[in-house]
Amino acid sequence: MMQHSLSSVNHHSTHYDKPSVTTDIVVFSLFVPDHDLRVLLIKRLQEPFAGMWALPGGFVNIDESLEDAAARELEEETGVTDVFMEQLYTFGNPNRDPRTRVITVAYFALVPFTSVQHRAGSDAAETAWFSVFDLPDLAFDHHEIITYALQRLRYKLEYTMVGFELLPDEFTLSQLQQAYEITLQEPLDKRNFRRKILSAEIIEETGRKRQEGEGRPAKLYRYRQGAVAEVKTRRLFP
Amino acid sequence: MMQHSLSSVNHHSTHYDKPSVTTDIVVFSLFVPDHDLRVLLIKRLQEPFAGMWALPGGFVNIDESLEDAAARELEEETGVTDVFMEQLYTFGNPNRDPRTRVITVAYFALVPFTSVQHRAGSDAAETAWFSVFDLPDLAFDHHEIITYALQRLRYKLEYTMVGFELLPDEFTLSQLQQAYEITLQEPLDKRNFRRKILSAEIIEETGRKRQEGEGRPAKLYRYRQGAVAEVKTRRLFP
DNA sequence: ACAAAAGTGTTGAGAGTACACCCATGC
DNA sequence: GCATGGGTGTACTCTCAACACTTTTGT
Numbered sequence A, B: 001m002m003q004h005s006l007s008s009v010n011h012h013s014t015h016y017d018k019p020s021v022t023t024d025i026v027v028f029s030l031f032v033p034d035h036d037l038r039v040l041l042i043k044r045l046q047e048p049f050a051g052m053w054a055l056p057g058g059f060v061n062i063d064e065s066l067e068d069a070a071a072r073e074l075e076e077e078t079g080v081t082d083v084f085m086e087q088l089y090t091f092g093n094p095n096r097d098p099r100t101r102v103i104t105v106a107y108f109a110l111v112p113f114t115s116v117q118h119r120a121g122s123d124a125a126e127t128a129w130f131s132v133f134d135l136p137d138l139a140f141d142h143h144e145i146i147t148y149a150l151q152r153l154r155y156k157l158e159y160t161m162v163g164f165e166l167l168p169d170e171f172t173l174s175q176l177q178q179a180y181e182i183t184l185q186e187p188l189d190k191r192n193f194r195r196k197i198l199s200a201e202i203i204e205e206t207g208r209k210r211q212e213g214e215g216r217p218a219k220l221y222r223y224r225q226g227a228v229a230e231v232k233t234r235r236l237f238p
Numbered sequence C: 001a002c003a004a005a006a007g008t009g010t011t012g013a014g015a016g017t018a019c020a021c022c023c024a025t026g027c
Numbered sequence D: 001g002c003a004t005g006g007g008t009g010t011a012c013t014c015t016c017a018a019c020a021c022t023t024t025t026g027t
Helices: A066-078 A142-159 A162-166 A173-184 A190-199 B066-078 B142-159 B162-166 B173-184 B190-199
Strands: A020-031 A036-043 A057-059 A084-091 A102-110 A127-131 A203-209 A219-223 B020-031 B036-043 B057-059 B084-091 B102-110 B127-131 B203-209 B219-223
Touching: A020 A066, A020 A142, A020 A162, A020 A173, A036 A066, A036 A173, A057 A066, A066 A084, A066 A102, A084 A142, A084 B084, A102 A142, A102 A162, A142 A162, A142 A173, A162 A173, A173 A190, A173 A219, B020 B066, B020 B142, B020 B162, B020 B173, B036 B066, B036 B173, B057 B066, B066 B084, B066 B102, B084 B142, B102 B142, B102 B162, B142 B162, B142 B173, B162 B173, B173 B190, B173 B219
Parallel strands: A020 A102, B020 B102
Antiparallel strands: A020 A036, A020 A057, A036 A127, A084 A102, A203 A219, B020 B036, B020 B057, B036 B127, B084 B102, B203 B219
């Protein structure tokens, strides 16, 4: 065991007391018919906080990267796979876990609303989707983590195009607008929205049209491969 | 020892192989006469990478927060204290330390250029300021961390007012503009800069003027206590 | 009086915002 | 033919970008 750097630490404890490291993942998905943005939670089986709802997550293995750990835990606990994932923040308050010192690297993930239903009830643990706007009591500091994740998601929507990650591969402009409206919780002007999205040139028509549903069929769009999701100079919405 | 979450991990290793957790701090400061932005580095004494330059940092104690750990390490190793600090990113690649698994929570810090000289040569280890635009070979992935920190600093300058943190308590508008020009590495228009900064209403005149130096004395400004450093709707500079 | 830095306004271009009607389809 | 959602254009305002000269001090 050696020092990563110069400081003199851990001289007193013989077995090098180390914090544990976990990842927790805030998985967002849209529930379009309900006009709701929801987070995937699991019911804890172990103490502490047994029986309480918590974010999916768990210990980082000694030989896997943080991203791998997050993806693995997410799949093990919820069956959700192939999602957009991004590191959020590392929460390391000494008292965030009442028993031992646990530092958690939080990730946030976005899954298309179409691929949600069949993935939900997966395996051992009970999982459920909760509205981010009406959360139950949560284990640890998970409420704080979700609040932070929501803030980040909204922020990212304003200057990038992550909105796609909440939609299926092919989507209509109305769906995209709804994704924005639901997460930002404010109505957007249809014409301005379309103009801005299209002028950013990061989506393209597929040629196909959506058939299900009422009314005039809508053009389907896809994310343009190779397009940079960053939106040039301005915020995306006022 | 208990599970933070539901996953089943570490069943095989009897003594629960845990990664080590460190913090590393990227301390930026302006060197105005040289028109340079520099980072504080220390020469490593221990293996691995003994004799190489590296970021200040070290292990997180079992009972201290990440921020506290970063501040403590920074003071222990460089004598630098009372700085603006913000969490940057957590680097957890399994091979970033060739000997054991070390996850590092990186912070970036800004210190006023006026309080740099007397703090430099502090104690045990050799420390020095290096231009971020011309770095030596660095231990671990510290080059990557600094690159990321610089990107974040520039980004923050564009929509917040962190520029102040690189300046003394009272400063002139020209100094503030220089801070921006040095870190962004591009010239800015004096009139547009002043108009934008002043209309944001986050600094105020002190009434005093700077006396040293040539030319017409400049008004001194200070950060307005209670002002939100976020700049309203637009990017700060083109 | 001159060197050196501080300070100050205007104009044209582009982006943002607000706003209302016709179109294509299924029933 | 009507209900339902899809799709389109224009005028006003505001912010941004470019640009050059006068003022105050020390020597």
